[in-house]
Amino acid sequence: MKFSSVLILLLLLVSTSCATSNPVPDANDGSFIAAETAEDAQPGEAPPPETEDKRPLTSDEEAKAALAINKLELVEDDIERNKIIEELVSLGPRYLTFFRTVDRDAVAMDMMFVIRRIERDNPGASATVVEAKDPENPEIKPDPKDPNPKEVKEGPTIPEYTGKLDDFNRVEVERFLSSRLEQARRLLDGGRYEQAQRIAEAAITLLPDTKLRSEFDALIMQARGES
Incomplete structure (x- = not known):
């Protein structure tokens, strides 16, 4: 066999082996995932933040809070007192209006602390006050026979606790603070x-x-x- 024939035979063998090699996987056969991403693609929008609950208190909720305040007024154990205070704080900003109406010297300082804690933990809560409607005193509509219908008589309102010094008898408050000072010293x-x-x-x-x-x-x- 001539050398040229041998060379041709070798070239044929090489070309045959290349033709029978594994084909390149098609992009559409699932072998790999395309990574093309549009330049203007944006991540999904985050869900809107939860809005503050502005529902007025129900009668059951007010009764529950009033019961806790009564316990606070009567409790003598410091540990139990702190538990009740934390319970009141955990009720949140919906109760601020109700707490501000509490006018009892025995719990005045504790309620001030509760109100300040809620306002601190919920920025902006002090500016959002929800007032419940009294079911026994529904909104009064203008009387068609009234000569001045723009002026509507309002029902009874609950005075709001503001923590001003004018609301207290200073002598009694100083006496109360003196007892709390002794309590703090014991603690x-x-x-x-x-x-x-x-x-x-x-x-x-x-x-x-x-x-x-x-x-x-x-x-x-x-x-x-010391701490």
């Missing part, structure tokens, strides 16, 4: 620094110019140093 001596500091801070919030201010400030500094 401090017992190693319950956080509770003692919280009572002192609430007292200053209620009456910033109390005659016991320096003693409350000293107690707060000591509690911070």
Whole structure:
């Protein structure tokens, strides 16, 4: 066999082996996933934030809150008192209007603390006040026989608790703060620094110019140093 014939035979074998090699997988056969992405593609829009619950309190909800406040007024154990306070705080901003109507000297400072905590934990809640409609005093519609129908007589309103000093008898408040100062000192001596500091801070919030201010400030500094 001539050399040229051998060379032709080898070339035929090589071409045959290339023709029988595995084909390149088709892009549409599932072998791989195309990675083309449009330049203007945007991720899915996030769901809108939940809106604040502005429903007025039901009679059952008001009764539940009132019961907790009554317990707070009567409780003597500090641990139980703190539990009730946290329970009231957990009720949230829907109860702010109701809490502001509480006018009891025995729980005045505690309710001030509850209100401030809710406002702090829910920014903007103090500006959004929901007032429940009294089912026994529905909205009064204008009387067609009234000569001045634009003026509508309003039903009874509940005074709103604002925490102003004019609402309190200063002597009684100072006496009350004195008892809470002693309570805070007992807590401090017992190693319950956080509770003692919280009572002192609430007292200053209620009456910033109390005659016991320096003693409350000293107690707060000591509690911070010990904790």
